[in-house]
Amino acid sequence: MKKSLKTLALFIVTLTLVFVSTSAPVFSHTIQGTLVLKGRLKTDRVDGSRQTCKIKIEEVKNLLLQDSFGNPAYKVLVAISVGKYQRTLWFNNLFQLESGTSIVKDLEYHASNAPHTMSINSQGRIKNIKIKKNSSHYITCHFIR
Amino acid sequence: MLRRQSILSLFFVSFFVISSSWAKTVYTTVFNVVDSYKQNSLLILSGADGRIYRISKSPRNIRKLNSLIGQVVRIDYQEVSSRAFIQSISKVYSGEIDETIMDLNHFRYNELRNFAPTELKSMNDVEYIFKNLLNKGDKSISQCYKRAHIWAYDMWSKMGISSEKVFIFYTKRYTILEEFDWWFHVAPVVTFNKEKYVLDRTFMKKPVPLLDWKNYFIRTNKITCPVIDNYFDFADNQWTRLCYLVITPMYYYDPLSIENRDNGREKRNHWNLRELQFARKAFRNWSTLYPQFDTNR
Numbered sequence: 292m293k294k295s296l297k298t299l300a301l302f303i304v305t306l307t308l309v310f311v312s313t314s315a316p317v318f319s320h321t322i323q324g325t326l327v328l329k330g331r332l333k334t335d336r337v338d339g340s341r342q343t344c345k346i347k348i349e350e351v352k353n354l355l356l357q358d359s360f361g362n363p364a365y366k367v368l369v370a371i372s373v374g375k376y377q378r379t380l381w382f383n384n385l386f387q388l389e390s391g392t393s394i395v396k397d398l399e400y401h402a403s404n405a406p407h408t409m410s411i412n413s414q415g416r417i418k419n420i421k422i423k424k425n426s427s428h429y430i431t432c433h434f435i436r
Numbered sequence: 437m438l439r440r441q442s443i444l445s446l447f448f449v450s451f452f453v454i455s456s457s458w459a460k461t462v463y464t465t466v467f468n469v470v471d472s473y474k475q476n477s478l479l480i481l482s483g484a485d486g487r488i489y490r491i492s493k494s495p496r497n498i499r500k501l502n503s504l505i506g507q508v509v510r511i512d513y514q515e516v517s518s519r520a521f522i523q524s525i526s527k528v529y530s531g532e533i534d535e536t537i538m539d540l541n542h543f544r545y546n547e548l549r550n551f552a553p554t555e556l557k558s559m560n561d562v563e564y565i566f567k568n569l570l571n572k573g574d575k576s577i578s579q580c581y582k583r584a585h586i587w588a589y590d591m592w593s594k595m596g597i598s599s600e601k602v603f604i605f606y607t608k609r610y611t612i613l614e615e616f617d618w619w620f621h622v623a624p625v626v627t628f629n630k631e632k633y634v635l636d637r638t639f640m641k642k643p644v645p646l647l648d649w650k651n652y653f654i655r656t657n658k659i660t661c662p663v664i665d666n667y668f669d670f671a672d673n674q675w676t677r678l679c680y681l682v683i684t685p686m687y688y689y690d691p692l693s694i695e696n697r698d699n700g701r702e703k704r705n706h707w708n709l710r711e712l713q714f715a716r717k718a719f720r721n722w723s724t725l726y727p728q729f730d731t732n733r
Binding site for chain 1: 610676
């Protein structure tokens with residue numbers, strides 16, 4: 292009798308777990324589509340260096356790729372100049388999560404071919420850009436207080 | 437003598453039987469009457485099926501047909517080389533037909549008319565329709581919505597097919613950043629085997645599935661254009677997507693007609709004569725091809 296009650300209880304718990312997991316809301320992700328503003332920026336507020344940091348947003352285009360939720364991504368061409376470090380790189384805001392899902396972030400960007408990142412505010416202005424010069428040396432340029 | 441008479445009688449009876457088998461009847465509304473100078477005949481634009489019915493031009497016929505404009509009539513006619521020639525035309529008498537059941541004027545809104553696209557029977561039918569759409573180098577002189585409208589009208593009036601239209605709307609995000617000239621494109625759509633095929637005679641060499649058409653016009657297969665039911669889902673969301681698709685019944689002419697539907701200004705399940713008058717100009721020789729839309733009484 293006790294054994295059959297235990298079995299019944301286990302069955303009910305299993306059923307409940309299955310019901311809860313299948314009726315859980317599907318995760319969705321929406322974006323604002325914030326557009327990065329083109330232009331030149333210069334700042335002396337540079338962590339990790341005593342030099343002036345200059346950037347120029349040269350182009351803003353659609354990446355013509357979308358995340359797992361159908362949100363389209365942007366790509367941005369950025370010319371960076373910090374002392375002797377001078378490069379022009381494409382950044383985009385399409386990120387791959389560990390789960391295999393891809394996600395577009397409105398306010399964050401990463402360089403396609405370098406370990407640099409960039410963040411913007413909701414008006415599309417550059418807040419900061421983080422450049423990895425070597426394995427241990429980072430430079431972060433701050434543009435908005 | 438008797439034998440010759442029998443042969444003659446047999447001939448006349450046979451002729452009568454054969455020509456009677458060509459004779460057909462239609463109940464319709466006389467929507468428009470056109471004096472075709474080029475063809476020296478009177479043309480009736482039929483409200484029930486969009487066809488042209490012809491009758492010889494005479495003062496008597498002119499008076500009679502003008503008096504029948506807007507009236508429900510019975511037309512007995514013969515078909516010769518796909519043209520319908522009227523043998524008799526008369527106003528229906530009371531009780532002759534049930535006008536609440538018969539849909540007799542597709543140029544006027546009808547609350548009881550439920551649009552449903554025709555399900556075609558084979559891919560051969562889809563290809564046949566496509567090949568017979570007008571396409572004589574008209575891209576340079578026309579706009580997509582005018583061509584699509586006449587193609588849809590021709591499918592309905594010449595083949596009895598109720599089609600749909602697919603509009604692809606490009607958002608500002610796409611048009612500005614990609615420096616793209618269009619903000620929309622449209623083409624007719626037919627259904628076969630529960631799949632929609634786009635008949636874009638100007639840009640395609642054959643009917644294509646809806647997804648392929650979308651990929652062609654957004655220039656990638658990696659972007660989704662959501663299908664929306666309301667125009668304002670596009671109008672109010674210009675930066676979160678690159679494109680949207682709207683599928684409408686064949687009667688919708690341009691983006692404005694969809695906008696009017698969705699802001700409650702106009703209900704539509706009918707053809708608009710003025711729009712057809714504009715749309716026919718997408719094609720060379722439009723006045724010869726589509727005289728039935730003239731209003732030169």
